[in-house]
Amino acid sequence: MQTLKALINGRIFTGEKILHQHALLVEKGHIIGIVPEHLLPKVKDCYDLNGGLLAPGFIDVQVNGGGGELLNHQPSAQALQTIAQAHRGYGTTAFLPTLITDTWIQMVNAVTAVAAAVDLGVPGILGIHLEGPYLNAERKGVHPPTSIRLPTTTEDLSHLFESFPPDLIKLMTLAPERVSPEFIQQLTQDGMIVSAGHTAATYEQMQVALAHGVTGFTHLFNAMSPMTSREPGVVGAALDHADSWCGLIVDGHHVHPVTLRQAIKAKLRGKMMLVTDAMHTVGEGAGRFDLMGRAIVSENGKVTTLDGTLAGSDLDMASAVRNTVQQVGLGLEEALRMASLYPAQFLKLDHKLGRIAKGFQADLVLIDDHMVVQQTWIKGQP
Numbered sequence: 001m002q003t004l005k006a007l008i009n010g011r012i013f014t015g016e017k018i019l020h021q022h023a024l025l026v027e028k029g030h031i032i033g034i035v036p037e038h039l040l041p042k043v044k045d046c047y048d049l050n051g052g053l054l055a056p057g058f059i060d061v062q063v064n065g066g067g068g069e070l071l072n073h074q075p076s077a078q079a080l081q082t083i084a085q086a087h088r089g090y091g092t093t094a095f096l097p098t099l100i101t102d103t104w105i106q107m108v109n110a111v112t113a114v115a116a117a118v119d120l121g122v123p124g125i126l127g128i129h130l131e132g133p134y135l136n137a138e139r140k141g142v143h144p145p146t147s148i149r150l151p152t153t154t155e156d157l158s159h160l161f162e163s164f165p166p167d168l169i170k171l172m173t174l175a176p177e178r179v180s181p182e183f184i185q186q187l188t189q190d191g192m193i194v195s196a197g198h199t200a201a202t203y204e205q206m207q208v209a210l211a212h213g214v215t216g217f218t219h220l221f222n223a224m225s226p227m228t229s230r231e232p233g234v235v236g237a238a239l240d241h242a243d244s245w246c247g248l249i250v251d252g253h254h255v256h257p258v259t260l261r262q263a264i265k266a267k268l269r270g271k272m273m274l275v276t277d278a279m280h281t282v283g284e285g286a287g288r289f290d291l292m293g294r295a296i297v298s299e300n301g302k303v304t305t306l307d308g309t310l311a312g313s314d315l316d317m318a319s320a321v322r323n324t325v326q327q328v329g330l331g332l333e334e335a336l337r338m339a340s341l342y343p344a345q346f347l348k349l350d351h352k353l354g355r356i357a358k359g360f361q362a363d364l365v366l367i368d369d370h371m372v373v374q375q376t377w378i379k380g381q382p
Contacts, residue, residue, distance in 0.1 A: 003027070003045055005380070008037060010049025010366070013333065015056055015341045015355035024054060026362045029379035033358055047382070049366055052374055056340035056354050057093025057363035058317040061171060061273070061347065062129060062218070062247060064098050065280030071097050072292060073280075075110040077117040084117075084124050086283030087276075090316035091339075091365040091373040094124045094353060096170055098277075101132030101143040102292070104155050115164050123378040124363075126347065127170030131218065135198035136175035139223040142311040143198060144292050151183055161190045170347065173218040175199035176209030188213035193347065195247075198223045199234055206237035210244065216346060219277055220246040220263065221255045222310065239266045245346040247275035248338075250323045251315040253302045257327040264330065273342040274320040274335075279303050279312040322371045332371070 007024040012034060023040045025033045035041075065071060067086030069079040080097055087095060097117075099110040107130065114128045137145050151157070161169060171193045176184065177200065187194050196209060197218025202225070206214075217224070217238040225233035238246050246267060248260060254277075255263075264272050276282070280289070281298040288297050296311050297304060303311045317339055324335040344354030352361050362380035367373055375382055 004032075004043055005045040005047065006040060006043040007047045007049055007054060007364075008040070010051055011053045012356055013053055013055040013336055014357060015337060018053070018333065024356065024364075026377075026380045029362055029381070031356060031358055031360050031362050034356065050374075052366045052368050054356065055336050055365050055367065056344075056356055057365045057376060057378065058091040058274075058321070058339040059126075059343040059347070059349075059353060060087065060092050060095040060276050060278075060317050061343050062098050062131070062275040062277045063087060063092075063095045064100060064278060064312050066278055066282040066284070068280050068284040070280040070291075071099050071110055071113075072102055072106065075099075075106065075113040077113055077120050077122065080113060080117040080125060081120075081122045083280075084122055087278070087316065088124065088376050088378070089283060089373065090318040091321075091367070091376060092124065092317045093363040093365065093376055093378045094126050096126055096129040096347075098129040098131050101135060101140075101147045103147060107133075108160065111160065111164055111169060115168055118165070118168070123381070126349070127168050129171040129173070130169065131173040131197065134172075134174040134179050136178055136200045138200045139175070139198045139225075141198060141223045142291060142294065142296075142305060142309060144294075151179060157187065158190060161192075167191060171195060171216070173197040175201065176214060177201040177205045181208050181212040184209055184212045184214060196224070196234060196238075200225050201234050201237075203232040203234075203237050206234055210237070210241055215244050217244060217246045219249050219254065219275065221259065222249065239263060242268050242271075245271050245273055245342065247273055249275060249277050249313055249315060250320045250328060251301060251313050252323060252327060254310060254313065257323075257329075260328050261330075264328070270337075270342055270345070272338055273346060274317060274324065274338045275343075276315040276317060276320060277313045278315055281314045282316050318367070318371065318373045325371065
């Protein structure tokens, strides 16, 4: 049984405001209160925050790998534990392991691995994100074109849902113009969140998809039809739609900071969230590697094929927060919300994640004045 503990001598960002001279009380993995330090009851177990800023733990909905492991290459509970540990060092306390376009067998293997990791109690795994395979080859990025395909009766997603715990298959990225509106609607009825990505859809096609259940846009601006003077495209649809969320890769490579700044201004506040699209190089270092038969190079924080095509990122969530403040020019509080509260809302988990408030799960990150992670907690465990 977890005893009552107090986190003291720091600032607390609740998700709404920063509190000074307050202590956080945690018991049995949940937050039981925030009290002024002078009213703190006697608590044997105290953790000194040393003046740092305590914030809700980061939530990343797009993690391909980390710590030298890539889900597509090694769909196992052990690999997922390594990935989780690598990203936790950068403040990520909850995430969706992400499988890029692959064979049906490998999709089943990946979902099975995530289910096994959850059963083993690997901290922080919220489910799986299937990025593909129902994409548009015109906007494939590094997704293998031989595995990009249309839904078929031999690949029964509904049966796949029924074979695993509810909500395990949390998110799917697809190209709306490559599937029927009814297919999107069925996915949402089965409990999946549907995001548009690797798509060449027109603005009109996106309106139909949004009306049938699409609620997200995967790595906005990248691998999607751009906004132009006479065709708003997917980007225009994303910025114009009030009730959808957009993932942003803020690494200085995927999207120019000025473009990001203007997009954030254009979108309804609370609908932009940070993602990493991280490869296995996070926590491992730069170098060359193979991605499903293609040579990839990671250098100076940029991950590309040999011809320069971006291939995921070497980004972690703490760096994404710093870049959002330092490069894009947003305030720290909003950058932290983009890393925690807004993805929690996108995943429909904001009743228990994304804030520091009574009754919420004690998923926390401690950062210093340079926005460098000092400690994390998942369900109250450091």
